[in-house]
Amino acid sequence: MVRTPCCDKDGLKKGSWTQEEDNKLIAYVTRYGHWNWRLLPKFAGLARCGKSCRLRWLNYLRPDVKRGNFSDEEEETIVRLHEKLGNRWSVIATHLPGRTDNDLKNHWHTTLKKRLGKNVHTERHVKAAKSNSSGANPDKDSIYNNGFFLEGSHSPTVSKTSDPDPDPLSPELSSSEFSSSDYTTHQNLFAEDGFDFLDACLEDVNQNIWTESFHISQVTTQANGIDNFHGSDAAKAMECVRAESPLSYHNENLVVENDDFGFLGAIEPITENSWTEAFVADMSLIPNELLVPLVNESESYFSSTYDSEDLWCLNDNSHDLDVNLFQ
Template sequence: MVRTPSCDKSGLRKGTWTPEEDRKLIAYVTRYGSWNWRQLPKFAGLARCGKSCRLRWMNYLRPNLKRGNFTQEEEACIIKLHSKLGNRWSAIAAELPGRTDNEIKNHWHTTLKKRFQTNEEESETATKSKPKETTQISAESNTTTTSPLSPLSSSSEFSSITSWDQSHNNNNKNNMVLEDDDFAFLDGSFWTEPYLAEILYE
């Protein structure tokens, strides 16, 4: 059941458009164009506001209006334009001939918004997992050992270590000069006494 149009305080009609009103609007716009939506209802003989006439023409009556489901190309274009322009539906509709801004807005909020959010969440989880791996690798690669033989140690440390090794080797060489008296304890009794002790105590 169609609701009968009502009138506001200024005498303008509200509610559902009648076929007679549609014919008047179509006839005027096709002949004179939409030069001024505020002044158009008065010259077209319509008791409507300019906004109501504009929405009726743009969303229902214009001849190049496209109806039906959105194609995949149109949906991809809407997603791309929305990421660039945001909620500027009239600017997005200008790039899609035959589609209205209201229709694009409704399709975005009912269908495309959920798909876009899931794609964003998947991309965020993928980007979050990758930097963790790279930071671990970089942290492992940045760890350096503090051993004195490490190639990353400073030249002063290395020179001090080498000088200490040289002096220690020289001291050892000086201490290793032995005389014949040092081996005096290695006489015959040295080799025989332990063996005799083992025999006696068996």
Template sequence: MARTPCCEKSGLKKGAWTPEEDKKLVSYIKRYGHWNWRELPKFAGLSRCGKSCRLRWMNYLRPNIKRGNYSREEEEIIINMHRALGNKWATIAAKLPERTDNEIKNHWHTSLKKRSKQILMESESKPQTSESSKQESSEPSNLLPNTLPSIFQTLEEDSPLSPVPSLSDFSFSSTDEYSTVLSDKVAESSGDFWTESYVEANSYIQESFPETWAYPEILFPLSPFSLEESFCTYRSYEEDNFMEWFN
């Protein structure tokens, strides 16, 4: 049985997102969360497949994403984790919550790969070279560098028998991490409507959009929730880059 590609339906738009589409997607998710990516575009009034919406949200539109300007520390973490784990971008991204796996992957291919190779070549030219450092950069190495960032040293300590942490040591994606941590926080604080499963699944949204919110000019053709439910599940946010769309 062949899986039907989610974008197979003709009429679904592909390619670069327009500001209008972004506005629709952000407004919808702020209000209702992403309860089902496949169905979401219908309700949000978008001619996109769910997968495309998810990608746009996760990699570009969701709040608390840092873009560009990588710090030295961030780059060290990426290089060292990549050396140990290989192309486990989601795992690496989980340790840099404000970065997306896609952006980290891009940054690696555009600049860090070269730098990492240089570092390896420099270390090879020193007396204590190892065979493993000659491996292709995408291959995980069994030898961790001496200058591990603290996050990685912790992992190493957790698995004293194995110098390379297993993937199960990084068992959450960045989104899952948000959801878990925040829903725990929410559950601690009260037993009210915030602990409902829907809210839990989208809890990072509420965390990011504090206080009153309303964009009446955005119309949703259909909504999976009643108006009353909607009032119970959204808060607002006032990030400059989004607010300017509505001025």
């Protein structure tokens, strides 16, 4: 089967996102949701492929994305979960609110893996010293307990004692190298350690799934005093879109996808706005077919007789429309 490209290769920008592009994407997604990533850039006025837009939104622009250094607790969680789950970063990320799989992946490769490598190296020397002095097998549960691992947890590297002198930074540290027996062993070890918070966390994740449309008026608004906009603070952008867009007062209710918009409930009151210019989504790019009223189907979105009480959303059937219609 030949896959169609995710986007047209010609004329689409790649590389770092500009502030203007961020603004456009934030404005569009906060108002209309990401109903279709592939078509979204056309409507948002972005010369990017949908895939790029999705990545930018999920990894950087979402209001709930936590930035800054990882706390000790977060790092410990990452290490524990990686020990148990391997490189399933998206799963691990669900247990670290505000952190994306990309964040975790980057932090693992740039910091944690190396740190663990050093620790393993140190522990191996300790182990060797103990072995030399006593001649007995050292306490297995004490190995690798360096602040990251609990008693009883085992690193894959330590388990591979057959290697005479492995490089602590070698790919051996990757859990993807685990044998199935290694994985089973580690699962059992965690179970023995009472490593049961995973199930508890799943409940929280499920509770964050949106089932109803988001009512933007729940967000505290304070759009005055805007000086400088930073893409990382998309929550501020939401305020600005609402306050500055001439259409925003129409759009009291946004219908968003039933996926990962739980973050919208976590938006905090804005105390420091930094938006230089209001971005107005180019509604002329959105065909009326895509905009249907939830209450009164006889009026178009731009109707002068528009009733502010009506609810509007993007047409659920938009996926079926010919893509050429929008080109």
